[in-house]
Amino acid sequence: MFGSVLIANRGEIAVRIMKTCQKMGIKAVTIFSEIDVRSRHVQEADDAICIDGSRPADSYLNAERIVETALNRGCEAIHPGYGFLSENAHFAEMITNAGLAFIGPPASAMRLLGDKMESKALAARGGVPVVPGHHQPILGIEEAYALADAIGWPILLKPAAGGGGRGMRIVMTKDELASALSAARDETRKAFADDRIFMERYIENPRHIEIQIIADMHGNVIHLGERECSIQRRYQKIIEETPSLAVDATLRSKMTEVACNLAREAGYSNAGTVEFILGPDGAFYFLEMNARLQVEHPITEMVTNLDLVELQIRIAAGEPLPMQQKQVAFKGWAIEARVCAEDPSKGFVPTTGMVTRYALPSGENIRVDSGIQAGSAITIYYDSLLAKVAAWGTNREEARTTLVKALNGYHIEGITTNVDFVNAVINHPAFVNGNLSTRFIDEHFSGSEFDREPNLEHLRYMTIASVLVYHFRQSLMKESLKHMRPLVGGIPALKESHDYVVNVGDHVFPVRLGGDPQTHNWNVTVDGHEYDVITPEFEYYRRRLVLRIDGSSHMFRLQYDENHIKAFFCGIVRLFEIYTPAEWKLAPYMLRNREEITENELKCPMPGLVTAVNVNEGDYVRKGQELIRLESMKMESSVASPCEGTVERILVSPGQTVDTDEVLILFGTPASPAGRSEEAR
Numbered sequence: 001m002f003g004s005v006l007i008a009n010r011g012e013i014a015v016r017i018m019k020t021c022q023k024m025g026i027k028a029v030t031i032f033s034e035i036d037v038r039s040r041h042v043q044e045a046d047d048a049i050c051i052d053g054s055r056p057a058d059s060y061l062n063a064e065r066i067v068e069t070a071l072n073r074g075c076e077a078i079h080p081g082y083g084f085l086s087e088n089a090h091f092a093e094m095i096t097n098a099g100l101a102f103i104g105p106p107a108s109a110m111r112l113l114g115d116k117m118e119s120k121a122l123a124a125r126g127g128v129p130v131v132p133g134h135h136q137p138i139l140g141i142e143e144a145y146a147l148a149d150a151i152g153w154p155i156l157l158k159p160a161a162g163g164g165g166r167g168m169r170i171v172m173t174k175d176e177l178a179s180a181l182s183a184a185r186d187e188t189r190k191a192f193a194d195d196r197i198f199m200e201r202y203i204e205n206p207r208h209i210e211i212q213i214i215a216d217m218h219g220n221v222i223h224l225g226e227r228e229c230s231i232q233r234r235y236q237k238i239i240e241e242t243p244s245l246a247v248d249a250t251l252r253s254k255m256t257e258v259a260c261n262l263a264r265e266a267g268y269s270n271a272g273t274v275e276f277i278l279g280p281d282g283a284f285y286f287l288e289m290n291a292r293l294q295v296e297h298p299i300t301e302m303v304t305n306l307d308l309v310e311l312q313i314r315i316a317a318g319e320p321l322p323m324q325q326k327q328v329a330f331k332g333w334a335i336e337a338r339v340c341a342e343d344p345s346k347g348f349v350p351t352t353g354m355v356t357r358y359a360l361p362s363g364e365n366i367r368v369d370s371g372i373q374a375g376s377a378i379t380i381y382y383d384s385l386l387a388k389v390a391a392w393g394t395n396r397e398e399a400r401t402t403l404v405k406a407l408n409g410y411h412i413e414g415i416t417t418n419v420d421f422v423n424a425v426i427n428h429p430a431f432v433n434g435n436l437s438t439r440f441i442d443e444h445f446s447g448s449e450f451d452r453e454p455n456l457e458h459l460r461y462m463t464i465a466s467v468l469v470y471h472f473r474q475s476l477m478k479e480s481l482k483h484m485r486p487l488v489g490g491i492p493a494l495k496e497s498h499d500y501v502v503n504v505g506d507h508v509f510p511v512r513l514g515g516d517p518q519t520h521n522w523n524v525t526v527d528g529h530e531y532d533v534i535t536p537e538f539e540y541y542r543r544r545l546v547l548r549i550d551g552s553s554h555m556f557r558l559q560y561d562e563n564h565i566k567a568f569f570c571g572i573v574r575l576f577e578i579y580t581p582a583e584w585k586l587a588p589y590m591l592r593n594r595e596e597i598t599e600n601e602l603k604c605p606m607p608g609l610v611t612a613v614n615v616n617e618g619d620y621v622r623k624g625q626e627l628i629r630l631e632s633m634k635m636e637s638s639v640a641s642p643c644e645g646t647v648e649r650i651l652v653s654p655g656q657t658v659d660t661d662e663v664l665i666l667f668g669t670p671a672s673p674a675g676r677s678e679e680a681r
């Protein structure tokens with residue numbers, strides 16, 4: 001076995017790989033870029049070496065320096081994690097040429113599988129069903145028209161070198177094809193320095209099903225079941241589960257057989273994933289093979305009770321697989337949610353900032369793989385994945401409710417994340433029923449509408465949590481003023497019941513608190529509904545609160561500002577305004593802050609790097625016209641004009657990094673729109 005392994009990655013996956021190394025008694029060495037100096041993967045490593053600047057190209061993609069570092073530090077193997085250099089055959093070759101072990105497949109298999117077109121040809125030769133299409137580079141637009149007509153509309157344009165959903169374009173009709181093709185080419189050229197695009201039929205309403213395989217270097221190939229990853233945004237997974245409701249025993253045996261055969265044909269060893277889409281008619285098609293450890297591997301570990309990273313390391317060290325197919329036992333159900341630094345209410349744009357407070361959920365059957373802690377800086381340089389929360393249960397519903405509970409208690413302050421969004425998704429009735437497709441989010445959470453009208457019972461629970469916290473804080477305040485004692489210790493006696501009025505959105509709930517606070521037993525009435533509430537270990541200064549309501553325990557996250565309490569529960573986020581009945585009468589006369597709207601400036605919607613400025617000072621622009629292009633966390637997006645008018649001043653230039661809400665462009669006083677647009681023409 002290796003004495004030490006270098007982990008050529010960062011974030012949650014570096015931390016996760018380290019855990020297994022340390023468990024196996026292997027020294028875990030890691031690399032980091034300048035900006036990551038205080039990050040978790042550096043602190044938890046046995047040894048960490050700085051590799052140059054913050055840009056991925058200088059650090060985590062710097063193959064020469066990484067191999068050199070491994071040699072200098074006496075490491076015997078390199079684990080690439082996922083992303084970065086994990087699927088780079090040249091990197092794998094450099095490592096083996098240097099006499100080290102690459103913890104992943106052989107370079108030859110990676111070459112065969114790394115290219116989506118070549119791997120499809122390989123699959124087709126092996127009798128694996130592939131999506132009908134033209135799996136060769138499209139030469140020109142005329143050819144594209146003819147191909148699309150032959151394949152059948154709608155079609156999907158895909159970059160051959162693609163990954164992470166980049167550069168893909170659905171084309172519904174003929175007149176969209178030319179512009180979609182050139183946009184796809186542009187994006188893939190920038191992202192992968194390759195502009196080969198191919199075309200296949202767009203399968204409508206499919207599910208994404210993948211098979212985890214694992215193979216040793218002695219010819220043994222086995223599978224570890226399927227994962228369903230249909231819940232995606234921008235063709236990227238955010239929620240995964242295993243097994244899949246859509247896969248019965250017959251389908252499972254077909255898909256796993258095909259996946260293992262493909263791995264054998266490619267001369268594959270180590271862990272890998274064969275991805276398929278499954279049409280509503282039950283037909284499945286090969287998409288691609290990911291020649292690496294997958295982001296969502298923890299759910300497979302939870303149902304098989306195996307450590308995939310340990311298997312990877314043992315295989316790379318030359319050991320045979322420790323079990324045969326029939327010895328793999330699948331138990332229960334597991335679901336994972338990816339926690340990302342992104343803003344679901346703004347089209348999932350990446351967010352940045354500093355984690356100022358951090359509290360992980362914990363408990364039986366809950367697993368959190370996280371790369372962050374309080375103090376972590378989330379920057380524009382890397383992927384937005386912060387952590388993964390996975391839950392296990394004996395059946396799907398048990399796993400789901402455990403995951404809901406875990407997400408309710410995952411507190412991350414300082415940056416906007418998708419925690420409550422993924423929670424809203426798994427609370428959606430269609431998810432509960434297992435009615436999934438890759439269009440799930442578009443269908444059920446269009447635009448910023450993730451905040452649907454909430455379940456009223458959930459809303460009343462949140463009201464209870466908010467009122468209790470408010471009441472405690474108020475009473476403690478009064479007590480402390482009365483006796484001039486420090487704010488510690490017991491809860492003031494509740495002499496009689498207390499009434500409050502809670503305003504949340506369009507609802508006004510009368511609330512009555514009663515009961516015996518000494519025994520932590522309360523009787524709470526919300527809008528005529530009565531609840532028995534127990535407040536175990538109430539810590540009023542905490543952002544998390546556990547309540548036992550009618551016998552079952554629930555976790556809430558809360559932020560408070562006087563009588564305004566923002567509560568987070570089951571994906572519902574609401575502001576609760578709490579009044580005494582007398583205050584409520586006066587509420588309409590109280591002053592409220594109103595969001596200020598300025599129309600003569602263009603504010604930056606997200607942090608990033610300006611890659612292009614498409615206007616000049618003095619230009620007349622239309623509302624919605626693209627003015628600036630920004631690159632952030634490996635994505636490029638355009639910033640459109642918020643108004644019609646003249647560009648008075650441009651405050652940024654290409655190459656500059658910008659922050660959210662930074663003013664990019666100032667416009668002159670908007671004139672009467674009609675007259676000015678005539679003039680502009």
Ligand code: ADP
Pocket residue numbers: 082083084163164165236237290293294295296383385
């Ligand atoms: P998976 O099926 O495991 O999610 P993806 O293709 O989505 O596979 O990519 C895995 C991870 O690697 C994701 O977090 C993705 O954003 C990241 N990733 C993809 N491409 C790159 C890249 N070129 N550089 C760095 N990270 C990448």
Ligand code: ADP
Pocket residue numbers: 131156162163164165166200201202203204206208232235236275277287288438
């Ligand atoms: P990536 O390298 O970005 O992971 P994939 O080929 O694996 O690219 O596809 C990613 C996702 O895009 C799939 O999970 C699926 O949601 C969607 N997709 C890919 N091909 C098709 C297709 N032919 N029809 C419909 N959806 C597709």
Ligand code: MG
Pocket residue numbers: 275287288
């Ligand atoms: Mg894929």
